[in-house]
Amino acid sequence: MTRLELRELRKTYRTRGRPPVEAVRGIDLTLRSGELLGLLGPSGCGKSTTLRMIAGLEAVTGGDILVDGASVVRAPAQDRNMGVAFENYALYPPLTVAENLAFGLRARRRSARGDVSRKVAEIAERVGLREILDAHPSTLSSGQKQRVSLARALIREPDVLLLDEPLSHLDAAQRDTTRRELKRIQRDLGHTTILVTHDQEEALSLADRIAVMKDGVIQQLGTPYEIYDSP
Numbered sequence: 001m002t003r004l005e006l007r008e009l010r011k012t013y014r015t016r017g018r019p020p021v022e023a024v025r026g027i028d029l030t031l032r033s034g035e036l037l038g039l040l041g042p043s044g045c046g047k048s049t050t051l052r053m054i055a056g057l058e059a060v061t062g063g064d065i066l067v068d069g070a071s072v073v074r075a076p077a078q079d080r081n082m083g084v085a086f087e088n089y090a091l092y093p094p095l096t097v098a099e100n101l102a103f104g105l106r107a108r109r110r111s112a113r114g115d116v117s118r119k120v121a122e123i124a125e126r127v128g129l130r131e132i133l134d135a136h137p138s139t140l141s142s143g144q145k146q147r148v149s150l151a152r153a154l155i156r157e158p159d160v161l162l163l164d165e166p167l168s169h170l171d172a173a174q175r176d177t178t179r180r181e182l183k184r185i186q187r188d189l190g191h192t193t194i195l196v197t198h199d200q201e202e203a204l205s206l207a208d209r210i211a212v213m214k215d216g217v218i219q220q221l222g223t224p225y226e227i228y229d230s231p
């Protein structure tokens with residue numbers, strides 16, 4: 001059970017010879033334990049930067065990130081116990097799907113060996129990967145890769161799940177199944193989750209609350225009903 005708080009979170013990218021980019025300009029947000037927040041907003045508004053800062057994959061310019069009241073803003077990614085499924089968070093090409101999943105677990109030094117294969121089988125079943133466990137990432141469709149990424153995030157039993165457009169490469173039928181699966185996983189395991197999406201149906205069916213970002217700030221925050229019903 002994990003509460004996630006963002007306080008005055010900021011990120012300015014400074015590239016030599018270019019004007020600084022204020023990608024995130026002060027985000028305050030509290031996710032209660034087990035809550036799924038849908039993060040929406042136009043391309044370039046700072047959604048991915050926000051997720052990467054929470055995951056520890058990007059240094060913050062200012063502000064704080066608290067997990068159950070304790071600041072993690074200076075902790076390296078591997079100490080934050082967050083499961084991430086990002087577009088560019090690549091699978092390891094030399095490893096099979098099963099090995100990629102097992103790798104995620106070993107990296108966390110959480111489970112004994114027998115446990116690892118049991119967990120891989122379990123998550124493969126849940127996310128529908130059983131048939132491709134022995135395949136290498138390069139032979140997979142982008143939809144399949146996306147489901148492997150999701151499985152790799154989930155298998156770590158993270159305190160916090162950070163998902164960036166996790167269903168965007170799936171076809172309509174797969175998206176439907178995976179969305180339902182995600183909802184069930186969320187209900188069963190109760191991860192505190194931030195889900196970046198462009199898909200209104202995805203946000204409506206999965207999110208407890210929706211935050212709409214624009215130009216690096218949160219412009220609207222409310223239940224899906226409040227957000228989609230407001231003029």
Ligand code: ADP
Pocket residue numbers: 013014015021022023041042043044045046047048049050
């Ligand atoms: P979104 O995920 O909402 O599309 P991003 O967080 O990717 O938004 O980007 C927010 C802003 O920060 C954009 O203006 C983008 O161009 C800029 N940006 C993102 N990553 C970098 C980077 N590594 N270096 C410089 N600017 C970046």
Ligand code: ADP
Pocket residue numbers: 077078079082083084085104107108152153
């Ligand atoms: P390392 O060699 O330190 O494992 P990686 O590039 O694999 O470096 O990953 C950086 C950190 O992110 C590592 O601590 C790794 O355990 C962690 N990591 C890898 N995959 C995931 C994932 N799906 N979700 C969250 N963290 C991950």
